Amino acid sequence: xxxxxxxxxxxxxxxxxxxxxxxxxxxxxxxxxxxxxxxxxxxxxxxxxxxxxxxxxxxxxxxxxxxxxxxxxxxxxxxxxxxxxxxxxxxxxxxxxxxxxxxxxxxxxxxxxxxxxxxxxxxxxxxxxxxxxxxxxxxxxxxxxxxxxxxxxxxxxxxxxxxxxxxxxxxxxxxxxxxxxxxxxxxxxxxxxxxxxxxxxxxxxxxxxxxxxxxxxxxxxxxxxxxxxxxxxxxxxxxxxxxxxxxxxxxxxxxxxxxxxxxxxxxxxxxxxxxxxxxxxxxxxxxxxxxxxxxxxxxxxxxxxxxxxxxxxxxxxxxxxxxxxxxxxxxxxxxxxxxxxxxxxxxxxxxxxxxxxxxxxxxxxxxxxxxxxxxxxxxxxxxxxxxxxxxxxxxxxxxxxxxxxxxxxxxxxxxxxxxxxxxxxxxxxxxxxxxxxxxxxxxxxxxxxxxxxxxxxxxxxxxxxxxxxxxxxxxxxxxxxxxxxxxxxxxxxxxxxxxxxxxxxxxxxxxxxxx
Amino acid sequence: xxxxxxxxxxxxxxxxxxxxxxxxxxxxxxxxxxxxxxxxxxxxxxxxxxxxxxxxxxxxxxxxxxxxxxxxxxxxxxxxxxxxxxxxxxxxxxxxxxxxxxxxxxxxxxxxxxxxxxxxxxxxxxxxxxxxxxxxxxxxxxxxxxxxxxxxxxxxxxxxxxxxxxxxxxxxxxxxxxxxxxxxxxxxxxxxxxxxxxxxxxxxxxxxxxxxxxxxxxxxxxxxxx
Numbered sequence: 001x002x003x004x005x006x007x008x009x010x011x012x013x014x015x016x017x018x019x020x021x022x023x024x025x026x027x028x029x030x031x032x033x034x035x036x037x038x039x040x041x042x043x044x045x046x047x048x049x050x051x052x053x054x055x056x057x058x059x060x061x062x063x064x065x066x067x068x069x070x071x072x073x074x075x076x077x078x079x080x081x082x083x084x085x086x087x088x089x090x091x092x093x094x095x096x097x098x099x100x101x102x103x104x105x106x107x108x109x110x111x112x113x114x115x116x117x118x119x120x121x122x123x124x125x126x127x128x129x130x131x132x133x134x135x136x137x138x139x140x141x142x143x144x145x146x147x148x149x150x151x152x153x154x155x156x157x158x159x160x161x162x163x164x165x166x167x168x169x170x171x172x173x174x175x176x177x178x179x180x181x182x183x184x185x186x187x188x189x190x191x192x193x194x195x196x197x198x199x200x201x202x203x204x205x206x207x208x209x210x211x212x213x214x215x216x217x218x219x220x221x222x223x224x225x226x227x228x229x230x231x232x233x234x235x236x237x238x239x240x241x242x243x244x245x246x247x248x249x250x251x252x253x254x255x256x257x258x259x260x261x262x263x264x265x266x267x268x269x270x271x272x273x274x275x276x277x278x279x280x281x282x283x284x285x286x287x288x289x290x291x292x293x294x295x296x297x298x299x300x301x302x303x304x305x306x307x308x309x310x311x312x313x314x315x316x317x318x319x320x321x322x323x324x325x326x327x328x329x330x331x332x333x334x335x336x337x338x339x340x341x342x343x344x345x346x347x348x349x350x351x352x353x354x355x356x357x358x359x360x361x362x363x364x365x366x367x368x369x370x371x372x373x374x375x376x377x378x379x380x381x382x383x384x385x386x387x388x389x390x391x392x393x394x395x396x397x398x399x400x401x402x403x404x405x406x407x408x409x410x411x412x413x414x415x416x417x418x419x420x421x422x423x424x425x426x427x428x429x430x431x432x433x434x435x436x437x438x439x440x441x442x443x444x445x446x447x448x449x450x451x452x453x454x455x456x457x458x459x460x461x462x463x464x465x466x467x468x469x470x471x472x473x474x475x476x477x478x479x480x481x482x483x484x485x486x487x488x489x490x491x492x493x494x495x496x497x498x499x500x501x502x503x504x505x506x507x508x509x510x511x512x513x514x515x
Numbered sequence: 516x517x518x519x520x521x522x523x524x525x526x527x528x529x530x531x532x533x534x535x536x537x538x539x540x541x542x543x544x545x546x547x548x549x550x551x552x553x554x555x556x557x558x559x560x561x562x563x564x565x566x567x568x569x570x571x572x573x574x575x576x577x578x579x580x581x582x583x584x585x586x587x588x589x590x591x592x593x594x595x596x597x598x599x600x601x602x603x604x605x606x607x608x609x610x611x612x613x614x615x616x617x618x619x620x621x622x623x624x625x626x627x628x629x630x631x632x633x634x635x636x637x638x639x640x641x642x643x644x645x646x647x648x649x650x651x652x653x654x655x656x657x658x659x660x661x662x663x664x665x666x667x668x669x670x671x672x673x674x675x676x677x678x679x680x681x682x683x684x685x686x687x688x689x690x691x692x693x694x695x696x697x698x699x700x701x702x703x704x705x706x707x708x709x710x711x712x713x714x715x716x717x718x719x720x721x722x723x724x725x726x727x728x729x730x731x732x733x734x735x736x737x738x739x740x741x
Contacts, residue, residue, distance in 0.1 A: 009518035017663055020519035020537045155539050166637030173633050234699055240692035241714040248717040
């Protein structure tokens with residue numbers, strides 16, 4: 001068993017989800033199961049029915065088929081147990097395996113354990129883990145899954161019955177309603193005293209229902225079994241640990257001997273299953289190595305040869321990737337089928353004509369009225385929309401509260417800064433006064449430090465430039481002015497007049513502004 | 516890699532995983548619902564039989580409601596769960612993982628008329644077996660999906676060990692595996708624990724029982740117990 005080749009997502013699941021996983025497995029490999037299934041069951045079906053016909057015991061043929069189910073179950077189980085590891089066997093390999101594989105466990109499964117509701121769960125234990133698995137091992141693996149396995153058995157039996165009855169019920173269902181009772185009578189007569197063809201038909205129907213349901217039932221049990229093994233032996237953890245080991249550069253192949261019975265799912269040695277290629281007639285070449293012989297790969301690698309199925313599958317998946325096969329779905333509106341010409345002509349009566357004309361006139365005049373109304377509305381509301389058409393600015397109210405006084409040009413500071421600032425303050429233009437103070441301070445700072453300020457320098461950049469001031473007092477005074485200005489400009493928090501005066505006086509003293 | 520989960524990718528790039536439910540648990544849920552409906556019908560019949568003919572009319576209306584409205588109303592009101600589905604921990608959701616909505620509930624339950632043909636939901640069973648997400652015809656038409664509701668499971672206690680880290684950065688999946696190992700260790704045999712711990716010897720630098728102990732410590736460390 002190579003756990004690193006497993007082709008299903010291993011994670012701890014609830015038992016019900018394990019059932020879903022098993023069924024999904026069957027769904028994916030249904031074709032690989034169905035062909036060998038038919039090849040195994042149909043001969044048995046034929047033999048059993050022929051014997052029944054001969055012995056006049058045809059009614060018991062379905063019972064015999066039902067009893068032989070464990071034998072048939074080996075087909076889907078064989079396919080699934082290998083498909084899990086990405087190596088789904090072909091029909092030939094499956095049929096070859098049926099001859100030898102798993103007969104030892106069949107004795108008990110066909111006799112005293114035939115009626116066990118846990119067959120699907122225990123078959124993998126018996127067939128895949130070798131014959132040395134006793135009842136103790138079965139109990140361990142069964143564990144918490146036994147309840148669900150019992151319910152699955154019950155439900156699948158009902159499904160089989162539903163399929164069988166469904167096909168039978170088609171007979172009265174397709175009968176005409178007036179002959180329905182006849183059809184029912186026919187059905188009941190067939191049930192009571194069936195002729196040979198009805199027997200054979202019913203047996204065939206039973207075989208069909210069994211063939212649909214049984215693989216899924218086995219798959220559900222196999223899913224439960226895998227889930228239990230995953231729980232018991234932490235397969236999902238092992239998988240991640242192996243990848244971690246590979247990532248850390250350890251040897252990837254560490255063979256584990258699982259305690260408590262290995263899952264003997266190693267693919268069969270391929271040397272005897274591969275058919276040697278037929279001798280291909282080639283043009284003679286000088287090389288003498290080209291002799292027909294058995295394929296060399298199995299001879300070189302023998303048992304350890306990795307299967308090619310995962311690689312082929314990966315290639316197929318890569319080719320199916322949408323990056324390679326772009327498909328675009330475009331949706332667009334198309335006209336519906338045009339009404340066919342050739343509508344039915346009919347005689348009109350003048351009275352109806354008059355009535356329809358009257359209503360037509362009413363509707364038409366109503367529509368005209370609507371047009372007039374809309375035009376009137378447009379006319380009345382022209383004041384609202386005409387400016388938009390003429391590309392005029394919508395009238396703004398003059399009292400918007402936005403100060404639109406022209407800016408004092410920033411490049412030109414007044415000669416007497418303190419006087420100008422105080423004048424602005426007294427006018428009530430506090431912001432302008434603070435702005436003037438700030439601009440003057442910056443100009444003074446630049447004059448003293450020789451810093452280069454870019455146009456549009458922020459307050460922070462001014463502060464950074466002010467670090468070049470030699471005198472700490474100068475720097476503090478400048479910083480205070482900048483802070484005051486920032487509070488005013490961005491937070492609308494205006495200083496008291498005393499503060500303003502103090503700062504103005506301090507700056508005037510420090511930077512020698514005329515008083 | 517095969518899984519019974521339908522992955523839906525949202526525009527934000529989140530992969531929603533919807534664990535689709537197949538025919539077996541759904542059939543059981545239907546059976547439970549059927550028993551409940553049968554009980555309701557019997558109760559209504561015995562109560563209304565006191566009203567003679569008038570009661571018979573009401574009884575027919577009740578019968579119709581239980582036959583047709585019961586699943587629609589339950590799925591619409593209780594977020595896609597009839598009582599039977601609640602017992603089986605199933606839920607009907609829209610195909611993209613959203614809540615089901617009334618229109619979809621109506622459509623999928625009206626289509627039961629087709630799914631139940633010819634006998635015992637044989638049609639629904641066959642489509643459910645064939646469809647990768649186990650949908651019956653009603654689900655396909657209404658664009659819904661029956662999913663297993665993830666159970667809130669209590670995290671088992673970790674195996675105690677002095678926490679310590681390792682010198683490598685572990686990927687999320689690897690961290691989860693280490694923590695899962697420490698959680699599930701009580702259910703594994705000691706030999707198997709040692710076997711698994713030996714696999715990551717390059718990381719823990721220890722074998723056997725000591726390696727197991729170090730993994731426990733690492734799990735504790737990963738969960739922030741310092």
